Amino acid sequence: MDNQPYGDLNMSGVGSAGGGRYRRVKLEGVGKVNGNVSADDFRLNGVSTVRGSVETKSFFANGKLKVEGDVSADQAEMDGLIDVGGSLTGHEAVLNGYLKIGGDCEFERLRAAGGFEVGGMLNAGFVDIALYGQGKAREIGCESIRVRKIPKSRWKEALRNLFPRWRPELLTGTIEGDDLDLEHTVASAVRGNRVTIGPGCRIERVEYRTEYRKHPGAKVGKEWRTGE
Amino acid sequence: MERELISKKDLLDQTGISYGQLYRWKRKQLIPEEWFIRKSTFTGQETFFPKDLILARIDKILNMKDDLSLDQVAGKLSPSLPDYEMRKCDLMKRNIVSNVVLQRFAGQDPDPTVYAFEMILYLYVIDSLLQAGDMSLEEGERLLAAMRDHFPNFEGKPCELIFLRKMGVSSFALVSVPSQVYFDSGVKIVARLSMTEAIERLKSKLI
Numbered sequence: 001m002d003n004q005p006y007g008d009l010n011m012s013g014v015g016s017a018g019g020g021r022y023r024r025v026k027l028e029g030v031g032k033v034n035g036n037v038s039a040d041d042f043r044l045n046g047v048s049t050v051r052g053s054v055e056t057k058s059f060f061a062n063g064k065l066k067v068e069g070d071v072s073a074d075q076a077e078m079d080g081l082i083d084v085g086g087s088l089t090g091h092e093a094v095l096n097g098y099l100k101i102g103g104d105c106e107f108e109r110l111r112a113a114g115g116f117e118v119g120g121m122l123n124a125g126f127v128d129i130a131l132y133g134q135g136k137a138r139e140i141g142c143e144s145i146r147v148r149k150i151p152k153s154r155w156k157e158a159l160r161n162l163f164p165r166w167r168p169e170l171l172t173g174t175i176e177g178d179d180l181d182l183e184h185t186v187a188s189a190v191r192g193n194r195v196t197i198g199p200g201c202r203i204e205r206v207e208y209r210t211e212y213r214k215h216p217g218a219k220v221g222k223e224w225r226t227g228e
Numbered sequence: 229m230e231r232e233l234i235s236k237k238d239l240l241d242q243t244g245i246s247y248g249q250l251y252r253w254k255r256k257q258l259i260p261e262e263w264f265i266r267k268s269t270f271t272g273q274e275t276f277f278p279k280d281l282i283l284a285r286i287d288k289i290l291n292m293k294d295d296l297s298l299d300q301v302a303g304k305l306s307p308s309l310p311d312y313e314m315r316k317c318d319l320m321k322r323n324i325v326s327n328v329v330l331q332r333f334a335g336q337d338p339d340p341t342v343y344a345f346e347m348i349l350y351l352y353v354i355d356s357l358l359q360a361g362d363m364s365l366e367e368g369e370r371l372l373a374a375m376r377d378h379f380p381n382f383e384g385k386p387c388e389l390i391f392l393r394k395m396g397v398s399s400f401a402l403v404s405v406p407s408q409v410y411f412d413s414g415v416k417i418v419a420r421l422s423m424t425e426a427i428e429r430l431k432s433k434l435i
Contacts, residue, residue: 143248
């Protein structure tokens with residue numbers, strides 16, 4: 001980004017502001033931004049809505065944020081409830097909480113703890129998912145992925161059976177990648193080089209190239225070795 | 229005209245690349261989104277690619293990535309028009325556009341005239357169609373006018389040039405990609421070429 005001086009956007013309490021090019025954006029409290037925002041640094045603490053897209057180098061959201069357009073951020077750190085209408089792209093992302101994306105999600109590295117819903121495709125280099133709730137994506141493409149469930153108490157187990165949305169499971173159409181290490185995943189097809197299917201998986205079709213391991217507690221429909 | 233498609237699995241087997249590489253290149257926008265064509269088959273949803281385009285592209289990436297970083301490769305492959313200009317005499321000297329074309333379509337310009345990338349592209353496309361023997365010089369003039377008027381409207385989005393003839397009368401169409409066009413039975417498609425590919429070819433010649 002160029003060196004022209006831009007102003008900061010600081011909002012505390014309740015308010016609204018217009019979009020535009022800023023150096024720093026800091027939203028605290030309850031706020032609304034009308035229009036596209038581009039900034040070097042975007043920080044949110046509280047509840048905010050952006051009626052447009054966000055383009056920034058570092059993106060930090062703590063609380064509840066709704067962005068109606070796309071978000072692109074080199075570094076993204078998200079705690080809380082994030083709702084992005086368009087796509088979410090960037091280099092590295094850490095999520096703690098629940099993330100909902102209408103479009104695609106693209107990162108080189110993605111570490112997520114919690115739940116998520118990706119309407120389009122989740123495409124990331126390295127994916128590490130720890131599920132508290134449900135994870136959903138139309139399809140996943142990656143270099144390596146690891147899916148785990150957070151250990152939990154018996155009380156929560158009972159609650160989760162009442163609310164299926166809280167069942168820690170990854171639901172997706174297809175997962176494709178080089179190194180796949182899955183647990184508690186429901187998918188129609190899994191294709192990869194080295195594939196490990198762990199407990200709690202229900203997968204209709206597995207295609208692997210070099211290595212395949214399956215936990216006795218996993219259900220797999222068909223297994224295929226490709227590239228002979 | 230149906231393009232020949234290749235399934236993702238066949239593509240990986242044939243080229244020896246992995247899913248991870250394919251997705252990384254997609255993230256870096258080395259492979260455009262439009263080439264991922266989803267179709268349902270008896271094994272469920274499968275992704276297909278336009279065979280000729282994707283094979284050429286993967287070949288190119290594999291060749292380039294040895295001495296360039298992926299981001300540099302992305303810069304070279306992006307369909308946007310570079311800010312590249314060249315003098316008329318250099319075009320001739322480096323044999324990017326043939327003499328015949330330059331004389332016919334730019335004969336009145338003096339040798340040091342500087343052409344923008346767009347103009348070089350138009351001349352290059354005309355030149356390649358002429359050299360293939362598909363088109364006459366008069367038709368070339370019409371094509372030049374058509375590209376001048378309409379090509380900037382695509383604003384860097386991928387498009388294709390269709391050159392068709394019916395009962396000896398020729399005409400040109402620029403269509404966005406991916407699109408499907410159907411003609412009545414008397415129409416013969418003489419040439420169909422992707423402008424994006426032409427840009428790439430030209431870029432690799434110039435730079």
